[in-house]
Amino acid sequence: MALTLAWIQDPLGRGIRLRLDRPTELQSGANGAPAEFLRSHLTLALEWVLSTGISRRKLDNQPRNNNLKKNPEASSMSEADQSSAAHAAARAFGFHAEGEDGLDGDSGIATEYPDQLDYYSLLGLSQKPAPTETEIRSAYRNLTLMFHPDKQPPHLRESAEQHFKRIQTAYDTLMDPKKRVVYDMFGEEGVQREWGRGGAMGRGGDAEKQQVGVKAMSPQEFRHWFTRTMKRRERKALQDLVNSHGSITLGLNAETTIRVDEDDDMTIHIPERVVPVSYAAKVSFDSPLSLPSFRSNVKADTIADEQKTDPDSEQDDEVSESPIQVTFQAGIAGNIVHRTQEAKAEFADGTEEDIKIPLPPVVVANNVNLGVNLKPNMTELIGTKGIWKNRYWSTLRESTVLVEANVLPLPLLRTTVARAFQPIPGIKPFQVTTKTTLMRSLLESPPSLEVHVTKEIAERKLAFCAWSSGTWYYPDFLLDNFFFRGMTVADMYAFSGDLSSLQVGLISLPKQPTQTISMDDDDADVEEESAARRPKNRVDSSAESWQTFIQVSPGGGGLSLMYSRNLFSGTPADDLAKSEWTEEGYSPVMNIEGPRAVRVELSTTVSPDLSFTWNIKGTRRVGEYTRMGLGIGLTHQGILMTVGWTRLGQSLNLPLVLCSKDEATHDAAILAGIFTWASYLAIEFGYIRPRDRKLRREEVARRHNQLKKLIPKKRAESEQAIQMMTDQVRRRQLKEHDQDGLVIDRAEYGYWPPTDRKPRRGLEEARVADVLYPVANLVERGQLVIRSSTVKHQIIGFHDPAPLLKKQLKIWYTFQGRSHYVEVGDKDGVLLPQRGHMCPESEQFNSLYL
Structure with missing residues (x-):
């Protein structure tokens, strides 16, 4: 059995070759094991020792004196082969690398891992700034020369056809x-x-x-x-999804749940029965109202007028579905009366007993509502020509108008007009909203009036003032001298509760993500890169907001405060009401994985007699479109707990009275709130979040296993692609070398264990792919540009050797006879050459092309 160990320095920067010749006959070893067994284990052991015992730092600093012209066919064991050999040797000697077959990826990377082919990365182009047609043609021509099936040997023709088809599709799409x-x-x-x-x-x-x-x-x-x-x-x-909006409220009475005695001692009981005592139901649906004959002429006049005013402006020739949006609404509310009938029961022994027999409950309707809302588009209805072009009438054209008409319980007509005013140029505008409500004949009383004025006084801070007239009465001189007849005593008594009021307050809005559009493509790309590197903890996930106002009315008043924010930072608890389409294009709502936040809302009101009520409510998303809320507080009904569900405009509310208003105290309400909050925390952190983490780990593990199975196929495709591009890339690099330009000496892409901390078990070894030729192929006119938006493992010749792990791209290059080195993250861009990449004199190495 012959052992041959050779060191070969090839152009790719690797140089270990180990060969153990197979014996001609099988012989027994000292312990009786077959020689084939000893040969295989000795081979694996030596490969493992050599592949792991040589420091990568020493390999990085090895001089490169090879000349591609002299030794173009030099090759050695690939990094993937070394890694697999090391693992095989470890298994042969009983060592098992933890995490080798398990999950060694990152769940955050798993959600961002691209599933589709990126055409820009395939052609080596950047999406921002957008490539020109010349750049696309140049990239296409360069790649088709490399991968044209007719120019490849037979064993590479099938792979070339696949690459050529992808390149052709990418070119046709981007052109x-x-x-x-x-x-x-x-x-x-x-x-x-x-x-x-x-x-x-x-x-x-x-x-x-x-x-x-x-x-x-x-x-x-x-x-x-x-x-x-x-x-x-x-x-x-x-x-x-939402054909109508509706809500159902069912009030429940469980007053015996919390009992407070005369000494303010609180006891909690399981209620014997929970009785429904009230109900409310509302439904509304939208129905467009089209006026085709009238609207078409107005629309044409409007467009023609705007084109005369600004002929260079882009006109929105979209025809809205209707110039008037109609919303029908209906509702009913009332009480549920539980009746009993007294009876006398006579038993067999002759005794009698008075009993109460429950009768079916009676539903009493205290309020029935039926009405319609009209929201016209004034610009489409009245146009911009004629008298509407006058500055006085243009106020109506530029306003938002809403007309509300109710039939039940009383006839009502309400008109709302909202518009922004800027009395002094340069200041922030006032938002003025006026409402007029007509509930009686104009002969009896004038319509009531409401005025709301809102102004932004600071960033996300709004000050507002609201005044309502209530029920007005005509003065005596109008009643005596004109045709007004005034209100009767019965009418005055019926509308005595409609009093005037004044509100003054301040609103703080939560931070909203903003998108700024730069006119400079380079600035936009820099902003994109900086946003990608911005820490996630800087994102405002709390969405804190508050509102406070003072209300004054002849019937009373008070100070109110409302505060809300997200707890347990994670997926927001609010509905995804934001449209994915803006004037700038498509902005998809990100599918944020992770624990969902809880939206907590606290409201309290202090009356002039210093008594106050309060309520605290938590809302959490429990599905893609479903939210669940739980609240508790001290109200005028007593200690009230509310449970609610909301989904796509449909809601169900269950207010539950836990303690009657006669026995309710603030201490009892606070203890009930603490008990409720503790119960929720136990469920959230004891069951929901551990289950979600387990499901996420399983999903990432499945995703990792799917990607891991594709590594051999992707590696083979990249190796074949490198073989097809080698000759042309060498010629281009030799040309760069002769011009003293940018020469790529070595490039590696993959995962390296962290040096600042101990790596996780199973991730102690590097998983790297050699990408010398794919990177050198991107050199154009003495520069190498890889944008941060480029998916690096989708560049032709690249593949992902470590799915779901944080990867880096390391490049050793020569420029003007000096050695340079740079390493960047997978989400970072590359721009070569740069003076900051220059290596010190002690670390200079010889270029491949010397």
Whole structure:
């Protein structure tokens, strides 16, 4: 049995070759084991010792005196082979690397791992700033010369056809401005869907219904049209999910749950029965009201007028579904009366007993509501020409108008007009809202009036003032001299509760994520890179807000305070009401994984007699569209607990009275709140979150196993791609070397164990892929540019050797005869050459091309 150990320094920077010749005959070892067994184990052991015992730092500093012209065929054991040999040797000697077959990835990376092919990364281009047609053609021409199937040997022809097909598809998509718009929004699947049957650009899609041909549109016009089309599709999808809005409230009475005696001692009992005592139900649905004959002329006049005013502006030729949005609403509320009937029962022994027999409950309707809301689009209805162009009438055209009409319980007509005013140029505008309510004949009393004025006084701080007139009465001189007849005594008594009021307050809004658009592509890219590196803990996940106001009324008043924020930072508890479509394009709502936050709302009111009521409520998302809330507080009904569910505009509320108002105290309410909060924490942290963590780990483990099975296939594809690009890349690098330009000497991509801390078990070894030729192929005119948005493992010749692990790209290069070195993270960009990458004199190495 012959052992051959050779050191070969090849152009890729590796140099270990081990060969153990197979014996011609099987012989027994000293312990009776077959020689084949000893040979295999000795081979694995030596490979493991050599692959792990040589310091990578020494390999990094090895001089590179090879000349590609002299030894172009030099090769050695790959990094993946060394790693597999090391693991095989460890298993042969009884050592098991923990985590080898288990989960060694990161759940955060798993949620961001790309599932689709990135065309920009495939062609070696950047998405921001957008590549020009010349850059796309140049990248396409360069890659097709490398991977054309007719120019490859037979054993590489099948792989070349696959690469060539991908390159062709990427080129066709990015060269078509309209397809590129859709691809930037939705990716590869989006292009296939929108150009397929039923898509916006496919057969039977929106493009065929468009009066003005979509093919004649510029890229900007097409983006505008496509964005509006997607917004209409989104609205339709939302309407299909929520055809109506409704709520059901069922009041329950369990006064015997908490009892407070004369000494303020509190006892908790299990209630014998929970009795429904009240109910309320409301439903509303939207119905568009179209006026096609009137609206079309107004729309044409409006567009023509705006084009005359600003001929260069982009007009929104979207036709809204209706100029008037109609909302029908109905509701009913009342009490549930429980009746009993007294009876006398006679037993067999002749005794009699008075008993009460429960009768079916009676539902009493105290309030029945039926009405309709009209929200007209004033611009579409009245246009911008004629008298509406006058500055006085334009106030109505630029306002938001809402008309509400009720039939039950009393006839009512309410008109709301909202508009922003800026009396002094340069200051923040005032938002003024006026409401007029007509509940009686104008001969009896004038309509009531409400005025709300809101102004932003600081960032996310709003001051507001609201005044309501209540029920007005005509003065005596009008009643005596004009045709007004005034209100009767019965009317005055019926509407005595409608009093005037004044509110003054301050509102603090939560922080909202903002998107700034830079006119400079380079600045936009820098902002994108800095945002990607921004720590996650700087994101405002608390969404803290508060509101306080003082109310004064002839019937009383008080000071109210409301405060809310998210606890246990995680997925927000609020509904995902934000549209994914804006004027700038598509902004998908991220699917945030992790523990869900709890939205806590605290409200309290202090009356003039210093008595106060309070309520605290917590809301948590329990599903994609479902929220659940639990609250407790001290109200005028006593100690009240509320349980609620909300899903897609439908809600169910269950207020439960735990203690009567005669026995309720603040101490009892606080203890009830503490007990409720402790119970929730026990459920949340004892069951829900451990279960969610387990499910997330299992999902990441499944994802990791799927990606891990693809490593051999992806590695083989990358090796074949490297073989096809080697000759052309060598010629380009030799040209760079002759011009004293940028020469890539070595490049590696993958996972390296951390040096500042002890790595996790099973992650002590590096998992690296050699990417010398793929990186050198990206050198263009003496520069190497890889944007942060580029998915590095999807660059041709790359593959992911360590899925779901934090990877780096290390590059050794020579520029103007000096050695340079740089390493960047997987999400960072690369720009070479740079003076800061230059190695000290003691670490200079010879270039591959010397």
